[in-house]
Amino acid sequence: MTALCDFAYVAAESGYVATCAACGRTVRTRTTKAVANCRASSTRMTPDELMQAAGVPQAKPVIVGGxxxxxxxxxxxxxxxxxxxxxxxxxxxxxxxxxxxxxxxxxxxxxxxxxxxxxxxxxxxxxxxxxxxxxxxxxxxxxxxxxxxxxxxxxx
CATH class of the missing domain: 1.10.274 (Enzyme I; Chain A, domain 2)
Known part of the structure; x- marks a missing residue:
């Protein structure tokens, strides 16, 4: 079983309603790229792993005030x-x-x-x-x- 929800999307007034086939979680989203830890899975992802799975580019650490x-x-x-x-x-x-x-x-x-x-x-x-x-x-x-x-x- 995967750690992420497997969402099915249905169009709504202001975006989409996504429902996970495995755990039944429902979320409202503006895009079809919702990412969440699946409640039916025993494995959990960290917030950084969730962002990476969603395709959000990771910021490089910036040296400030060296x-x-x-x-x-x-x-x-x-x-x-x-x-x-x-x-x-x-x-x-x-x-x-x-x-x-x-x-x-x-x-x-x-x-x-x-x-x-x-x-x-x-x-x-x-x-x-x-x-x-x-x-x-x-x-x-x-x-x-x-x-x-x-x-x-x-x-x-």
Whole structure:
């Protein structure tokens, strides 16, 4: 016996009335794609399995507020520094988001992030777009703050 109802559809005023041949469940629907766990079956499907059986496309998880995104926001809000078209800022931010805050705080991850930040700082320093001197300790603290913020957002 299947886990899903086997609906027969009858046209109604505002859509269809679907009745399961196995368990007798009746539902009103606007389409002929009703999906429900059959009461006559001992097997049950999870809501995700029901959505998949109905043909509803599954959304991919979106990384929101990862450490790279947070670092970009901090640099923009606090220091007015934004990513330019030719810089590696967006690529590093995407890498940080993909690898997560744990990687960012490892010595290798921190060194890679700081190397990109320092190279971008030196370019901006040479053409006069920044007046702030490079401070390794301050940059480390900004990365750590971005990691902390991304962890806090992930908990919500």
């Amino acid at each position: 450490p790279g995104t947070e670092l970009k926001a901090i640099l923009q809000d606090w220091l007015g520094i934004t990513a330019d078209a030719g810089c590696g800022c967006n690529q590093m931010a995407a890498r940080m988001d993909a690898l997560g805050p744990d990687w960012c705080e490892t010595p290798a991850g921190m060194d890679e992030i700081l190397a990109v930040m320092q190279s971008e700082h030196s370019k901006r320093w040479q053409d006069g777009r920044t007046r702030l001197p490079w401070a390794d300790a301050a940059a480390r603290q900004l990365v750590r703050l971005a990691c902390r913020r991304s962890r806090n957002k992930a908990r919500r």
